[in-house]
Amino acid sequence: MIGDLFTRWAGEASAHAGQVDLLVLGFTLLVAALSLPVFVLMVVFALRYRRGRAANRRHPINRNVWIEVSWAIIPFVLIVVFFVWATSLYVDIYHPPDDAIDIQVEAKQWMWKFQHPGGQREIDELHVPAGQPVRLTMASQDVIHSLYVPALRLKRDVVPGRYVSMWFTADKPGDYVMTCAEFCGTDHSTMGGRLVVMAPADYARWLAETDVDRSLAAQGAALFRRAGCSGCHGAAATVHAPPLAGLYGRPVPLDDGSVVTADDQYIRDSILLPQAQIAAGYPRIMPTFRNILDEAQVLQLVAYIKSLANDPPSSQSPADDHPAGGRPPVEQGR
CATH class of the missing domain: 1.10.760.10 (Cytochrome c-like domain)
Structure with a gap:
């Protein structure tokens, strides 16, 4: 049971998650490789050259420039490699593919509301197809929230007054934890849900079976x-x-x-x-x-x-009748 909970919470649900884990593991090993010799030599020298211990303390000076340069250049090059690697992952999450499914997200105290392009609506649950890019366009109704899906290794703050986006490709069907990672009020701890990754055929069936009036x-x-x-x-x-x-x-x-x-x-x-x-x-x-x-x-x-993006500018939408008693236009003067 504990193992299943850990898998749902921190398991990998996308290739991006695997890349992030590999980056963190590699950088941890690099830090260990650079730090471990220092601490080991500190212990060795403290024991060997402690006061009262018979030891030769008059070693000849080694002026090998290549040794001195190498212990500065090699760590620098390795760190630059990790910097480029991390930067590429960071840039990638801000450039969704053109064929991504565009899902609208509204955050409010204390729930997540999702709406699919076909009009299907969900609260605190998000169904997506495996292997298909998904782009979330998010807005907050009240305070700052933060959508966090540990299995995707993705987290994005949702700030009032602006749209933010996040995209992913989940490639492993299953249920994964989704939560708010920003304190947003008294019931912040209850603002969660689940990401349901489905096989494409199952997702198509779910869309067809979900009641919807209009897109x-x-x-x-x-x-x-x-x-x-x-x-x-x-x-x-x-x-x-x-x-x-x-x-x-x-x-x-x-x-x-x-x-x-x-x-x-x-x-x-x-x-x-x-x-x-x-x-x-x-x-x-x-x-x-x-x-x-x-x-x-x-x-x-x-x-x-x-x-209306693909319509020629000279044409207009079918919604061109002025309703009686309607308010002034939404985009007038823009």
Whole structure:
């Protein structure tokens, strides 16, 4: 039982975890190899040359430059090798593959909420297919949280006000512990769950059997109409507002002369902090939805706008009717 618990907690569930373990083991052996002779010689010299012990204390001076250089150069080269190795692993976790499954994560006291592209929702459980890259786009509803999956050797802080991402490829089916590694309030210790890695066929079956009304993008499209966004950003709108079709991933010139990329964070800020970055050529008339929409709804809108990325800029989404009584647009003036 204890062995099974240890396997679930610290077992390897991905190739990245194996690389991290190998890096830590190799660096530990390097530190031991560099430190052990020092401590061994300290004990030997303390015993051999202690006061009162008959010993020759007048050894000739050895001026072999190569010996002196080697004990500085060799450890330096080895440490540089480990630095390059560790840096490559660090850089890799920030560059997910293009074919990664994009799962939205909302952290709040005291639970993890996950939503798959097809609209399947989970709380404190995350089902993923083995061998398939998965990208988590995470946001916090309240305080700082930290998603930690020991079996993946991955941990990422989820900070309010910004999107953070983490990706992995779990290659060993099974159940693995998932927890919050940042103190987030009185019930912090209960904020956990499990990562369920499934064979691809089983994962496809789980998706099909899970009840879902609409995909994440479809939910965003409905919210887009309901919030009145299409009144200014729709094809038939008379308000001078940026078109959203084909926006995601493109450079956006701002009125201050700078240029930003329309990524997830930019779209989120456009909804909640519309006056922070104004698109060039558009008026400052976009209202904030900061106290109107929660993080889950913002994620839905972001997913919807991302779904328009391949549409030509001249076209617009089908959600272009101005709903009666709707609020001003989400992205107006951006």
